[in-house]
Amino acid sequence: MIMPFSKMQGLGNDFVVVDAISQPVYLNQGQIANLAHRNFGIGFDQLLIVEAPQHPESDFHFRIFNADGSEAGHCGNGARAVAKYVRQKGLTWKKQLRLSTNTATMQATLEDNGLITIDMGKPRLEPAQIPLRFAEKQVLYSIDAGGISYKVGAVSMGNPHCVLKVDNVEKAPVQTVGPLLSQHSYFPAQANVGFMEVVDRQNIKLRVFERGVGETLACGTGACAAVVVSRLQGLTDEKVKVTLPGGSLWITWQGEGSTVLMSGPAKVVFEGQVEV
Numbered sequence: 001m002i003m004p005f006s007k008m009q010g011l012g013n014d015f016v017v018v019d020a021i022s023q024p025v026y027l028n029q030g031q032i033a034n035l036a037h038r039n040f041g042i043g044f045d046q047l048l049i050v051e052a053p054q055h056p057e058s059d060f061h062f063r064i065f066n067a068d069g070s071e072a073g074h075c076g077n078g079a080r081a082v083a084k085y086v087r088q089k090g091l092t093w094k095k096q097l098r099l100s101t102n103t104a105t106m107q108a109t110l111e112d113n114g115l116i117t118i119d120m121g122k123p124r125l126e127p128a129q130i131p132l133r134f135a136e137k138q139v140l141y142s143i144d145a146g147g148i149s150y151k152v153g154a155v156s157m158g159n160p161h162c163v164l165k166v167d168n169v170e171k172a173p174v175q176t177v178g179p180l181l182s183q184h185s186y187f188p189a190q191a192n193v194g195f196m197e198v199v200d201r202q203n204i205k206l207r208v209f210e211r212g213v214g215e216t217l218a219c220g221t222g223a224c225a226a227v228v229v230s231r232l233q234g235l236t237d238e239k240v241k242v243t244l245p246g247g248s249l250w251i252t253w254q255g256e257g258s259t260v261l262m263s264g265p266a267k268v269v270f271e272g273q274v275e276v
């Protein structure tokens, strides 16, 4: 079977996007991992499968699969890519879209300046919602890994995030501590691990070791999680610019009970066809 796709990226977090509305898409975990391979396949951090809405108040549903073939509940950079994709493919003429994933619903706005703003919904802070094996919600959790005790924030944006504050993001132990925390037994569904340098109350630098991928150039839900965790510690204001290796996102969060807004770009790199 020949499957058309769009190769897209949001701040270097790259995607293959396929339309499962116009044609059925059946891919197993092994096929997805092969397509994600940067030599034997197309290469991507995540595969985004766009589907018809599952309930009347949503315009489109999309599913997210990491490079290892595992399915994720949310993808912030991917949400911006899907909003741009459905518009460019003529699947909608709306500039305000309601998108859903397996774990979240969101409002996407295609701005006149080319950026896409996503209302990412409310962060989920209860350990059971993350999920995290702690009885009580805390601002910081102590987690022992590799003989060291780490103080981390933890939050779900529809996918699990662990956020560690560091003094210098360039020197952060992403490749060593990232997998240790990501696969820690306290995170029964694993976790995306953010290494956050708080520059000042309006600026954060961030690197993310993503569940199912490894370090990516940007992580949208990770940027949201970092702002939530930093605000809960009283370190940042409502509007924060989050600078990742692939570029910057603008995140707004007014505090508990409020939704998180994320603004940033999404680009089409090329259109292709692949045999599956």
Ligand SMILES: N[C@H](CCC[C@H](N)C(=O)O)C(=O)O
Residues within 6 Å of the ligand: 013, 045, 046, 064, 066, 071, 072, 073, 074, 075, 076, 077, 078, 159, 160, 192, 210, 211, 212, 213, 216, 218, 219, 220, 221, 222
């Ligand atoms: N690796 C993530 C999914 C992709 C998230 C990221 N690419 C984003 O932009 O939010 C997970 O397994 O939860």
